Amino acid sequence: MESKPDIAAIIVGVCVAGYAALAIRYVALYDLGFSLQHIRGTAIAIATPLAALVASDLLTRRAT
Numbered sequence: 001m002e003s004k005p006d007i008a009a010i011i012v013g014v015c016v017a018g019y020a021a022l023a024i025r026y027v028a029l030y031d032l033g034f035s036l037q038h039i040r041g042t043a044i045a046i047a048t049p050l051a052a053l054v055a056s057d058l059l060t061r062r063a064t
Helices: 007-031 036-063
Strands: none
Touching: 007 036
């Protein structure tokens, strides 16, 4: 029997991740003094390879 992800757990995880991202942005912007452009560029540079890793993991799990 395959285990399916619980929709409530997915929603909670997405909300917690969003809240953490907002908290990190606030600290980087107001406490550390980074500009919005610097935060955005770094976020894109980190999110792109991370999304590729997650997608490759998802695709390899479905193929096997």
